[in-house]
Amino acid sequence: MAKTVTNTETARMAELLSGYARAVDARRLRTLQGAALVVVLILVAAWSAEVRPITLFNKIGALTNYLGGTLKLDSGQHVWEDPVEWFWGLGKWLRLLGETLIMAYVGTLTGALIAFILCFTACSNLVRDHRVVFVMRRLLEFGRTVPDLVFALIFVYTFGLGPIPGVMAIAIHTTGALGKLFSEVVENIDMKPVEGITASGGSWVQAIRFAVLPQVQSNFLSYALLRFEINVRGAAVMGFVGAGGIGDELIVSIRKFYNSDVSAILVLIIATVMLIDYLTELARHRLIGAQVRT
Amino acid sequence: MSGTGLQNTFLAQREEINQRHATILRPVWRGLIGPVLVVTTMIILFCLGLWELGFSFEKIINGGDQLWVILGVMLPPNPETWSRALLYINAMVETVGIAFLGTLGAAILAFPFGFLAAKNVMPNWLVHVVSRRLFDTMRGVDILIWALIWINVVGLGPFAGVMAMMCADFGAFAKLFSEAIETADRRPVEGVIAAGGSELMAVRYGILPQVLPVILSQMLYYFESNTRSATIIGIVGAGGIGLHLSEMIRTVEWQQVSFIIVLMLIVVSAIDWLSTKLRLAVIGQRAH
Known part of the structure; x- marks a missing residue:
C-alpha cells in the first residue's frame, strides 16, 4: 500500500520536474532568440555607424590628453593655480550666460502660452470633432519632432544671426512638447465638473476655466518648469548655429583650441544648469506639496 | 417662517462664524495677491527679455515675410x-x-x-x-x-x-x-x-x-x-x-x-x- 503511494508520488514528481525543465528551456530559448536579434542589430548598426574599436583603443589617450589639456593655461600652469587667468573673460561669459537664460525664459514662456491655448483643442474628451483633434495632434507632433536646432538653422537664414532665431526655435519646440503633455493631462481629468458646467448652461470656455483648469494647473506649471530646465541646456548650444547665447563662444574656443577657455565656459555652463535644476526642483516640490494640502 | 428663523440665527452668530472660518470667508482678492505679484513679475521679465534680446516688430515682420517665401519654395519636397x-x-x-x-x-x-x-x-x-x-x-x-x-x-x-x-x-x-x-x-x-x-x-x-x-x-x-x-x-x-x-x-x-x-x-x-x-x-x- 505504502509502496504504491510512493510510486505514484515519484511518478508525479518526475512529471512535474520535466514540465518545469521544459518551461525553463522554452524561456531560455526565447531569451537566446532575443539576444541573437540584438547582436545582429548591433552588428548592422556598428557597420552603418563606422564603429572602429581599434581607433578608439589607440586614440583613447588623446581623450585624456585633450581633457587634461583643457585644464592647462597657455603658460603651462594648471588652471587652479591661477583662477584669475583661467576666468579672464568672466564678465563677457556671464553676460552671454545671462542672455542664454533670458532666451530660455522667453522661449519657454511663449511656447508654454501657445501650448496652453492649443492643448484644449487636441483632447478627444473636450472636442467632439475628431478631425480637429487629429490635425492639432499632427501639428504639435511636427513642432516637437523637428529638433530645435533645425528650426534655428532655418530661422537664422530668415531672421539673421543673433538670439531672435534661437528664441523662436525654442518656442516652437516647446509648443510641440508641452502641447502633447498638456493635452495628455487634460485627457485624464475627471469629466464630472465639466458636465456640471455644461448642464448649467456654461460655454466651452467657461467649462475650461471653471472645470478643467483647477484640475490641471499644478501639473501644467510643473511640466513648464521641467521644460524650462531642458530649454536652458538647449539654449546653451544654440550658438553653435549662430542663434545667440554662450554656445557661439564655446564652439569658437573648441575649434580654435583655446583649451583653458573651453574648460572655463564648460564649468560655467554646468554650474548654471545645476543651479537651474536645483531651483526648478525646489519649485516643483512646493507645487506638488501645495497640491497635496488642498 | 423657518427661513427667516434660520436667517436670524445666522445674523446673530455672524461674527462667530466669520471668526471660525476665517480662511474660507476672507475676501477673494486676498488669496490673489501672491499669484498676481508672480504673474506681474513674469510679464515684466518677459518684456525686459524681449527688449534685451533685440526683438522688434520690424525684424519679426521682415523675417516672417522671408520665412513665408521659403515655405512656399520648400513645397513640394524633392x-x-x-x-x-x-x-x-x-x-x-x-x-x-x-x-x-x-x-x-x-x-x-x-x-x-x-x-x-x-x-x-x-x-x-x-x-x-x-x-x-x-x-x-x-x-x-x-x-x-x-x-x-x-x-x-x-x-x-x-x-x-x-x-x-x-x-x-x-x-x-x-x-x-x-x-x-x-x-x-x-x-x-x-x-x-x-x-x-x-x-x-x-x-x-x-x-x-x-x-x-x-x-x-x-x-x-x-x-x-x-x-x-x-x-x-x-x-x-x-x-x-x-x-x-x-x-x-x-x-x-x-x-x-x-x-x-x-x-x-x-x-x-x-x-x-x-x-x-x-x-x-x-x-x-x-x-x-
Missing part, C-alpha cells in the same frame, strides 16, 4: 535625383544606428554604476554622493558638446556621434537606474538573504527581476528620443542626417531640406510607434 534620395536614406539609417548603439552602450556602461549610486545597495554615503555628482556633471554637458570633444579624439564621422551619445546618456541612465533600484521592494532581498543567499545572489534574484523591466522600458524611451538628437549631431560633423541637412540649408536647396525633414518625421514616428509597442510588451498593458 530630392532631385534618385542617388541623392538614396544618400539621404543611407544617412538616416546611420542616424538610427548611432541612436541604437549610443543608447545600448550607455545603458550597459551605466548598469553597474546604477547599483553603485543606489542607497540600498551601497551603504557608503561618500560613494553614493560622489557618483551622483559625477552623473549630474555628465548629464549637464549637452550631446553636441560631447560630439565636439569626441571629434577631436576619433575624428569626424558617426563614430564620434556614438561616443558622444554614450557619454551624454551615461549620466542620465545611471541616475534613472539607481532610482529604480532604490524604489525596489525590500522583501525579496530579505527572502534571499534569509534562505542563505549571498549579497550578490540577493542582487541577482531579489533586485534584478524587479528593475529589469523598468530599465528596459527606459532604454526604449531613450532610444526614441535619441533618434531625435542623433539627427542634429551631424550639424557639428558627428555623422547622421544632420550633416546633409545643414549643408542643404547653407546652400539654400529648400526642396531638399523639406525632403530631409519629411524623411526625419517618418523615421522618428516609426521608431516612436515601435518603441511604444515594445515598451507596453515589456511592462504590460496595465502598468502603463
Whole structure:
C-alpha cells in the first residue's frame, strides 16, 4: 500500500520536474532568440555607424590628453593655480550666460502660452470633432519632432544671426512638447465638473476655466518648469548655429583650441544648469506639496 | 417662517462664524495677491527679455515675410535625383544606428554604476554622493558638446556621434537606474538573504527581476528620443542626417531640406510607434 503511494508520488514528481525543465528551456530559448536579434542589430548598426574599436583603443589617450589639456593655461600652469587667468573673460561669459537664460525664459514662456491655448483643442474628451483633434495632434507632433536646432538653422537664414532665431526655435519646440503633455493631462481629468458646467448652461470656455483648469494647473506649471530646465541646456548650444547665447563662444574656443577657455565656459555652463535644476526642483516640490494640502 | 428663523440665527452668530472660518470667508482678492505679484513679475521679465534680446516688430515682420517665401519654395519636397534620395536614406539609417548603439552602450556602461549610486545597495554615503555628482556633471554637458570633444579624439564621422551619445546618456541612465533600484521592494532581498543567499545572489534574484523591466522600458524611451538628437549631431560633423541637412540649408536647396525633414518625421514616428509597442510588451498593458 505504502509502496504504491510512493510510486505514484515519484511518478508525479518526475512529471512535474520535466514540465518545469521544459518551461525553463522554452524561456531560455526565447531569451537566446532575443539576444541573437540584438547582436545582429548591433552588428548592422556598428557597420552603418563606422564603429572602429581599434581607433578608439589607440586614440583613447588623446581623450585624456585633450581633457587634461583643457585644464592647462597657455603658460603651462594648471588652471587652479591661477583662477584669475583661467576666468579672464568672466564678465563677457556671464553676460552671454545671462542672455542664454533670458532666451530660455522667453522661449519657454511663449511656447508654454501657445501650448496652453492649443492643448484644449487636441483632447478627444473636450472636442467632439475628431478631425480637429487629429490635425492639432499632427501639428504639435511636427513642432516637437523637428529638433530645435533645425528650426534655428532655418530661422537664422530668415531672421539673421543673433538670439531672435534661437528664441523662436525654442518656442516652437516647446509648443510641440508641452502641447502633447498638456493635452495628455487634460485627457485624464475627471469629466464630472465639466458636465456640471455644461448642464448649467456654461460655454466651452467657461467649462475650461471653471472645470478643467483647477484640475490641471499644478501639473501644467510643473511640466513648464521641467521644460524650462531642458530649454536652458538647449539654449546653451544654440550658438553653435549662430542663434545667440554662450554656445557661439564655446564652439569658437573648441575649434580654435583655446583649451583653458573651453574648460572655463564648460564649468560655467554646468554650474548654471545645476543651479537651474536645483531651483526648478525646489519649485516643483512646493507645487506638488501645495497640491497635496488642498 | 423657518427661513427667516434660520436667517436670524445666522445674523446673530455672524461674527462667530466669520471668526471660525476665517480662511474660507476672507475676501477673494486676498488669496490673489501672491499669484498676481508672480504673474506681474513674469510679464515684466518677459518684456525686459524681449527688449534685451533685440526683438522688434520690424525684424519679426521682415523675417516672417522671408520665412513665408521659403515655405512656399520648400513645397513640394524633392530630392532631385534618385542617388541623392538614396544618400539621404543611407544617412538616416546611420542616424538610427548611432541612436541604437549610443543608447545600448550607455545603458550597459551605466548598469553597474546604477547599483553603485543606489542607497540600498551601497551603504557608503561618500560613494553614493560622489557618483551622483559625477552623473549630474555628465548629464549637464549637452550631446553636441560631447560630439565636439569626441571629434577631436576619433575624428569626424558617426563614430564620434556614438561616443558622444554614450557619454551624454551615461549620466542620465545611471541616475534613472539607481532610482529604480532604490524604489525596489525590500522583501525579496530579505527572502534571499534569509534562505542563505549571498549579497550578490540577493542582487541577482531579489533586485534584478524587479528593475529589469523598468530599465528596459527606459532604454526604449531613450532610444526614441535619441533618434531625435542623433539627427542634429551631424550639424557639428558627428555623422547622421544632420550633416546633409545643414549643408542643404547653407546652400539654400529648400526642396531638399523639406525632403530631409519629411524623411526625419517618418523615421522618428516609426521608431516612436515601435518603441511604444515594445515598451507596453515589456511592462504590460496595465502598468502603463
